[in-house]
Amino acid sequence: MTAHGVEAKTSAAPRGMASPDELRSSLRIPIIILIVLGLGAPFFVYPVFLMKMLCFALFACAFNLLLGYVGLLSFGHALFLGGAGYLAAHAAKVWGLPFELAVLTGTATAAVLGLAVGWLAIRRQGIYFAMITLALAQMFYFFCLRAPFTGGEDGIQGVPRGKLLGVLSLEGNLRMYFVVLAIFLFGFFFILRVVNSPFGQVLKAVRENEPRAVSLGYKADHYKLIAFVLSAALSGLAGATKAIVFQLASLTDVYWTTSGEVILMVLLGGLGTIFGPVVGAVVIVCVESFLAGLGGWVTVVQGGLFVVCVLAFRRGIVGELSRVLHRPL
Amino acid sequence: MTTIFGVPIQALFGQLLVGLINGSFYALLSLGLAIIFGLLGIINFCHGALYMLGALLAWLMLEHLGIGYWPALILSPLVVGLFGMLIERTMLKRLRGLDPLYGLLLTFGLALLFQGVALNYFGVSGEPYDIPPQLSGGRNLGFMFLPNYRAWVILVSVLFCGLTWFVTERTRFGAYLRASTENPLLVQAFGINVPRLITLTYGLGVALAAFAGVMAAPIYRVSPLMGGDLIIVVFAVVVIGGMGSILGSIVTGFGLGVIEGLTKVFYPEASNTVVFVIMAIVLLVKPAGLFGRAT
Numbered sequence: 038m039t040a041h042g043v044e045a046k047t048s049a050a051p052r053g054m055a056s057p058d059e060l061r062s063s064l065r066i067p068i069i070i071l072i073v074l075g076l077g078a079p080f081f082v083y084p085v086f087l088m089k090m091l092c093f094a095l096f097a098c099a100f101n102l103l104l105g106y107v108g109l110l111s112f113g114h115a116l117f118l119g120g121a122g123y124l125a126a127h128a129a130k131v132w133g134l135p136f137e138l139a140v141l142t143g144t145a146t147a148a149v150l151g152l153a154v155g156w157l158a159i160r161r162q163g164i165y166f167a168m169i170t171l172a173l174a175q176m177f178y179f180f181c182l183r184a185p186f187t188g189g190e191d192g193i194q195g196v197p198r199g200k201l202l203g204v205l206s207l208e209g210n211l212r213m214y215f216v217v218l219a220i221f222l223f224g225f226f227f228i229l230r231v232v233n234s235p236f237g238q239v240l241k242a243v244r245e246n247e248p249r250a251v252s253l254g255y256k257a258d259h260y261k262l263i264a265f266v267l268s269a270a271l272s273g274l275a276g277a278t279k280a281i282v283f284q285l286a287s288l289t290d291v292y293w294t295t296s297g298e299v300i301l302m303v304l305l306g307g308l309g310t311i312f313g314p315v316v317g318a319v320v321i322v323c324v325e326s327f328l329a330g331l332g333g334w335v336t337v338v339q340g341g342l343f344v345v346c347v348l349a350f351r352r353g354i355v356g357e358l359s360r361v362l363h364r365p366l
Numbered sequence: 367m368t369t370i371f372g373v374p375i376q377a378l379f380g381q382l383l384v385g386l387i388n389g390s391f392y393a394l395l396s397l398g399l400a401i402i403f404g405l406l407g408i409i410n411f412c413h414g415a416l417y418m419l420g421a422l423l424a425w426l427m428l429e430h431l432g433i434g435y436w437p438a439l440i441l442s443p444l445v446v447g448l449f450g451m452l453i454e455r456t457m458l459k460r461l462r463g464l465d466p467l468y469g470l471l472l473t474f475g476l477a478l479l480f481q482g483v484a485l486n487y488f489g490v491s492g493e494p495y496d497i498p499p500q501l502s503g504g505r506n507l508g509f510m511f512l513p514n515y516r517a518w519v520i521l522v523s524v525l526f527c528g529l530t531w532f533v534t535e536r537t538r539f540g541a542y543l544r545a546s547t548e549n550p551l552l553v554q555a556f557g558i559n560v561p562r563l564i565t566l567t568y569g570l571g572v573a574l575a576a577f578a579g580v581m582a583a584p585i586y587r588v589s590p591l592m593g594g595d596l597i598i599v600v601f602a603v604v605v606i607g608g609m610g611s612i613l614g615s616i617v618t619g620f621g622l623g624v625i626e627g628l629t630k631v632f633y634p635e636a637s638n639t640v641v642f643v644i645m646a647i648v649l650l651v652k653p654a655g656l657f658g659r660a661t
Contacts, residue, residue, distance in 0.1 A: 157649050158649075161649070163466060163467065168602075169649065172599075179642075332486065336482030337478070340481075343474060343476075347475065348457060
């Protein structure tokens with residue numbers, strides 16, 4: 038079993054080999070496009086649908102931080118999305134906290150959960166890591182099914198959106214959208230910053246060759262754990278925001294199918310690419326809403342996409358694009 | 367009524383029996399996973415889905431072709447085994463040399479695919495499957511009532527686990543298998559057709575899953591969702607036992623089934639999570655698993 042990243046042997050995506058300046062110039066135009074699209078989209082598309090995309094895009098970016106840059110495949114990220122959602126919803130509804138504090142509560146919960154799960158799971162590598170995270174997430178699912186404050190099968194419904202900083206009411210969808218866009222962009226740039234920092238370089242070194250990184254004096258486990266907690270916290274940020282936007286925290290968000298969904302988003306968009314998770318999330322959310330009327334076929338299409346991606350399309354959409362354009366994206 | 371630790375003795379033995387039944391399926395499934403992992407180096411995520419397909423196939427044969435339990439017990443694993451070999455030949459084979467995580471992702475996709483298709487045709491609720499007449503009824507053991515079919519399931523599971531152990535540890539085929547797990551290149555140099563061995567092993571592993579599925583059909587309902595959650599528990603079982611030894615898989619499977627059953631008696635709230643809690647404890651104490659070799 039190897040400790041290498043998923044893409045290590047396939048040269049799937051461009052590595053972080055581009056110099057910071059090169060990367061900056063290469064990313065400038067796509068980032069401008071992303072921001073313009075984000076600002077303009079709600080005037081053409083239903084904002085609630087876009088907010089769903091943004092929440093999942095942030096979730097996928099957070100997941101990609103772990104899989105794409107550290108090579109750790111977590112099969113339990115729904116735990117952080119859903120766990121944060123429950124706590125944020127509880128904080129907003131029962132404790133009556135304002136929007137920003139409720140979201141912070143959820144994010145902090147996810148970070149703590151991430152610390153606990155990561156601490157246990159990094160004891161094993163490769164597919165064991167995947168199985169352990171999956172099992173712990175399933176345990177959390179059963180906990181949520183039973184715990185009194187989650188509302189069991191009903192979930193927490195009718196969560197108030199509240200007011201931003203106590204003044205700005207978020208009941209209007211357009212206003213809510215721009216807050217969610219701001220949260221997404223914060224998460225996106227935060228991850229971009231982490232990936233291109235010296236810390237991010239060490240993460241990539243651990244992914245490429247863990248024993249070598251250890252022999253150079255880096256405590257690989259510490260780096261992995263910090264990356265895991267960061268990824269969990271950002272997933273939590275996405276989950277908490279999602280719960281408040283949709284005024285609902287439910288069991289679906291902690292179930293293993295959600296963990297699978299985010300993997301598919303990242304795989305389809307492009308592992309270890311900067312824009313891949315965003316593109317993947319947008320595509321999957323669109324496909325799902327398009328197929329929503331067809332019931333069980335969503336699962337079939339997801340499964341089929343998995344198979345096609347793994348067999349024939351391992352670079353993903355953005356990975357292929359970046360290969361054609363010869364620039365990191 | 368006689369009680370032990372304040373629990374009626376009937377309830378205790380009843381749950382113990384349920385635990386042994388669940389343990390049988392944990393053991394059979396984790397055994398298949400371990401054999402496949404040994405040779406292919408991947409975790410077969412669609413194991414649960416193929417277990418479900420095995421049960422579904424038995425139900426379909428009974429419903430549409432009038433083929434009963436006994437032929438289904440052989441036919442269903444055969445069909446699923448051949449189907450598995452097809453999967454190995456057409457898909458898994460192409461992932462050799464890549465990171466094993468890709469195998470996990472591919473088989474996860476297949477699991478979703480199978481489960482989704484089954485859901486579309488059969489719905490969530492599932493169908494009942496009758497216990498074969500030869501095994502209906504039960505006997506009173508004095509301290510508890512033992513349904514014949516449940517006794518049969520435990521017996522056959524133990525037998526099959528033993529058989530698998532015998533085949534891998536005591537036969538020529540098993541020797542090839544173990545040698546290929548250690549060093550496939552060298553075994554190939556000795557003139558053994560390793561790719562064919564891999565295909566065969568994968569087929570056998572999933573046939574074992576389908577076999578478990580047919581046996582489970584009369585106990586649980588035949589439902590498209592029967593494999594999804596089960597496989598996650600089996601993953602935890604595999605993490606606890608470590609995939610290093612066949613005997614380890616068997617012991618861990620049955621043991622955890624029994625512990626789960628006892629938890630249902632003494633602290634029912636935790637019965638769903640006890641296996642995962644044990645997994646966490648084992649990871650803290652012995653990260654390589656109870657029977658695993660350190661990696």
